Amino acid sequence: MHENQTKGVSILLLLFLPLIGLFSGLKYLSWPNKRVIIVLFFILYGSLLQYGEGTDASVYYDLLELYQDMGFNQFFLWLKHILIFQPLPQSPNDVYVHVLAFLTSSLLGMKGLFFPIVAGIYGYLYAIALSKIVRWERGKHITITILMVVMLFIIHRSITNFQTVRTWTGMWLLFNGVLGYYQTKERKYIIMMLCSPIIHFAYFVIAIPAFLSLYFRKLPSVFLIVLYFASFIVTIDFGMVSELSQDNKLAEKKVRSYYRENEYGEGIDPIREKSEDSGASWYAKYGKTDAIYYGGHAFAVFLILAGFYKKRMTEVEAGLITTGLLLATMANFGSFSYAFYSRTMANAVTYILATVVLINIRDGFRYKPVLNPMVLSVLQWICILIFLPxxxxxxxxxFVSTSIYIIALPFVGWLSESTNISIREFIGQFL
Known part of the structure; x- marks a missing residue:
């Protein structure tokens, strides 16, 4: 079947059987058209999002109420204060959310478009990253190891994560900028990296290691390795960070929300405490955060001790792992705040996993390995199994986050919100 015909069939299937349409597009289309199918699937997914109490989606839905009757004067006033890092009460902290909320809720008067647009943008950035990392020549023998590391990269920050709106959208934007620059050396990718703080304020800090990796490419590997291992035993003093943040109200507010001291001078991390007291199952408790970070560090140490950094890497792989190591180092130094550590380390894991995928796809672990191939395979599988949670x-x-209508007949979910239940809720009706 002709490529355009296959594309048309896949798009038609998306309207009636979204999962089958996605599978069809990914299996039979070339990457430019696969990206189209992925973006359309994300938009469909976003249009069926549920606004359950306590979810990120419900918080943003409430924010949209503030924009319903907003005029241009108020929009530009809020925008001005966001740009000078002094957001007004009730205003979001980031340009990205502010613009999208005004566009959908005020200009278009259609709040329901907010998450489909957010999902489409996220899906576009996500699809670009996949198209540059997860690709191989036709007929290539694909091992279970390759499939596993590819799967880890795909699910690390995937379709269930876009409703946070800012954090992981900013991550994929920054990642695509770094990857694009290492592949092409075109300056437009530097501009892309510079845009990540527009998505989320935190990327003013998180993006620093990414820029350092670009401009210090010739820095000796030994220096970076020593710095990385030293970060496990050295932590930045919170007092210094708190003092520096006092020069800006927004920064001070953010720091205090992530870490504060009680009346006895003891450090309190409210985000970590909330996570520990959640009462979630073991795979949810560790799979959402800790297993990812331990697994990322395990892969990083594996690449270093096996002698692959940077001697047995391509320039792109060396650039990505350098960025990942610098991000992981900064995360370790800032581990006094679990929220900062968590976001930064999640970014680091993206670069580390991307490097492992690229090396596996080109069979790089089989080319003049320092260790016995069997030992390399065992070590890599240990790293993979850490991600099991x-x-x-x-x-x-x-299952919990996804509408049952993503399986079939998505338009029914648009017409009847009362029947728009999750896959888990649907299964629960029969158990």
Whole structure:
């Protein structure tokens, strides 16, 4: 079947059987058209999102109420204060959310478009990353190891994560900028990296290691390795960070929300405490965060001790792992705040996994390995198995977060919100 015909069939299937349409597009289309199918699937997914109490989606839905009757004067006033890092009360902190909320809720008067647009943008950035990392020549023998590391990269920050709106959209934007620059050396990718703080304020800090990796490419590997391992035993003093943040109200507010001291001078991390007291199952408790970070560090140490950094890497692989190591180092230095550590380390894992995928796809671990090939394989599988809670959590989260209509007849979910239940809720009716 001709490529355009296959594309048309896949798009038609998306309207009636979205999962089958996605599978068809990914299996039979070339990457430019696969990206189109992925973006359309994300938009469909976003249009069926549920606004359950306590979810990120419900918080943003409430924010949209503030924009319903907003005029241009108020829009530009809020925008001005966001740009000077002094957001007004009730205003979001980031340009991205502010613009999209005004566009959908005020200009178009259609709040329901907010998450489909957010999902489409996220899906576009996600699809670009996949198209540059997860690709191989036709007829190539694909091993179970390759499939596993590819799957880890795909699910790390995937379709169930876009409703946070800012954090992981900013991550994929920054990642595509770094990857694009290492592949082409075109300056437009530097501009893309510079845009990540527009999505989320935190990328003013998180993007620093990414820029350092670009401009210090010739820095000796030994220096970066020593710095990385030193970060496990050295932590930045919170007092210094708190003092520096006092120069800006927004920064001070953010720091205090992530870490503060009680009346006895003891450090309190409210985000970590909330996570520990959640009462979630073991795979949810560890799969959402810890298993990802331990697994990322395990792969990083594996690449270093096996002698692959940077001697047995392509320039792109060396650039990505350098960025990942610098991000992981910064995460370790800032581990006094679990929220900062978590976001930064999640970014680091993206670069580390991308590097492992690229090396596996080109069979790089088989080319003049320092260690015995069997030992390399065992070590890599240990790293993969550390992510097991993440794999289980992704499946469970997908069932809880995903509308039953993503399987079939999505338009029914648009017409009747009362019947728009999750896959898990649907299954529960029969158990």
């Amino acid at each position: 993440k794999m289980l959590f992704f499946v469970a989260d997908f």
